[in-house]
Amino acid sequence: LQRRIHPPIDNFDVFKEGKAQNFFESQEAVIALCTYFQELLKNIKDLDEKQLQEELFKLLQVSLWGNKCDLSFSAGEDSSQKSSPLQSLESLIPYILVNDTEKLWSLLVNAKKRNTEKSNVRFDIILDNAGFELVSDLVLADFLLSSKLADEVHFHGKSIPWYVSDTTKHDFNWTVKQLQSANHMWMSRCGINWEGNLKKGVWVYHDHMFWTLPHDFSSMAEVAPDLYADLQKSNLLLFKGDLNYRKLTGDRKWEYTVPFHQALNKFHPAPLCSLRTLKSDTVVGLKPGQGEQIQASEPEWMVSGKYGVVQFDAAL
Numbered sequence: 200l201q202r203r204i205h206p207p208i209d210n211f212d213v214f215k216e217g218k219a220q221n222f223f224e225s226q227e228a229v230i231a232l233c234t235y236f237q238e239l240l241k242n243i244k245d246l247d248e249k250q251l252q253e254e255l256f257k258l259l260q261v262s263l264w265g266n267k268c269d270l271s272f273s274a275g276e277d278s279s280q281k282s283s284p285l286q287s288l289e290s291l292i293p294y295i296l297v298n299d300t301e302k303l304w305s306l307l308v309n310a311k312k313r314n315t316e317k318s319n320v321r322f323d324i325i326l327d328n329a330g331f332e333l334v335s336d337l338v339l340a341d342f343l344l345s346s347k348l349a350d351e352v353h354f355h356g357k358s359i360p361w362y363v364s365d366t367t368k369h370d371f372n373w374t375v376k377q378l379q380s381a382n383h384m385w386m387s388r389c390g391i392n393w394e395g396n397l398k399k400g401v402w403v404y405h406d407h408m409f410w411t412l413p414h415d416f417s418s419m420a421e422v423a424p425d426l427y428a429d430l431q432k433s434n435l436l437l438f439k440g441d442l443n444y445r446k447l448t449g450d451r452k453w454e455y456t457v458p459f460h461q462a463l464n465k466f467h468p469a470p471l472c473s474l475r476t477l478k479s480d481t482v483v484g485l486k487p488g489q490g491e492q493i494q495a496s497e498p499e500w501m502v503s504g505k506y507g508v509v510q511f512d513a514a515l
């Protein structure tokens with residue numbers, strides 16, 4: 200229906216209220232994250248490589264678990280982030296079934312070393328939900344620039360309201376504005392910096408109709424060659440969320456041990472990584488017996504949102 204009334208009438212978004220509510224109900228978590236991040240920025244220049252890596256891993260995990268906050272998953276009920284997103288990271292590590300964060304780090308560090316003045320390191324985030332998840336993605340993006348691991352970050356949102364809480368251009372700009380005008384010093388500092396990044400053009404927001412069409416990503420080169428060509432300019436594509444994972448892997452009932460590379464079915468515009476909590480019954484790249492073992496004690500493991508993957512593929 201949303202596609203049929205495109206462009207939306209007066210920017211009407213039936214999910215707008217729910218998305219705003221998720222943001223406001225996650226307020227304390229947003230404050231905790233912004234405060235942590237602004238403190239980190241104070242001495243980011245003095246961090247050695249190991250410390251930078253640790254901080255990147257933390258913020259990647261915050262962004263991963265931020266994917267639990269999804270209104271389609273909670274059937275419209277409260278899906279906000281209540282506790283500090285940083286506190287529980289350590290205890291959640293066993294729930295990351297595939298953890299390729301080291302590979303991600305190597306890629307970013309090597310891209311930086313090869314970087315010359317002429318070739319910027321570009322990082323792309325294919326966004327998922329607005330609300331707390333989006334804030335966690337923006338903090339990650341800010342870290343990449345502030346640590347100089349990347350020179351520009353491109354965000355890809357939805358051109359029409361989609362899958363309940365998915366981020367549109369309006370949600371993106373609204374979120375930056377909310378932070379900017381917040382009463383909390385560190386929240387507003389984040390918002391001001393982010394507005395500045397957009398103005399300077401080191402953050403770029405894009406949307407493309409392809410993201411709301413029913414195609415697997417393996418057909419992108421054919422169906423949306425312009426988008427595919429744009430993604431080829433990136434050093435690393437970060438795909439957020441469950442639905443993007445389903446589209447990456449063709450939403451098939453794969454054996455758990457099938458390599459991620461194979462399930463991508465020749466979709467390789469650039470090195471890519473999926474940050475996703477499991478909410479649907481598709482998962483690949485597990486170790487032999489890993490899925491079966493969890494299944495035996497937790498029949499709902501693939502759809503509960505309790506488990507996650509940070510799954511990387513570099514082959515071109």
Ligand SMILES: O=P(O)(O)OC[C@@]1(O)O[C@H](CO)[C@@H](O)[C@@H]1O
Pocket residue numbers: 266269271272327328362439440441442443445476478479
């Ligand atoms: O992509 P997200 O936001 O992580 O998850 C979206 C999603 O949970 O919504 C559907 C349920 O309505 C799932 O099948 C689907 O994957």
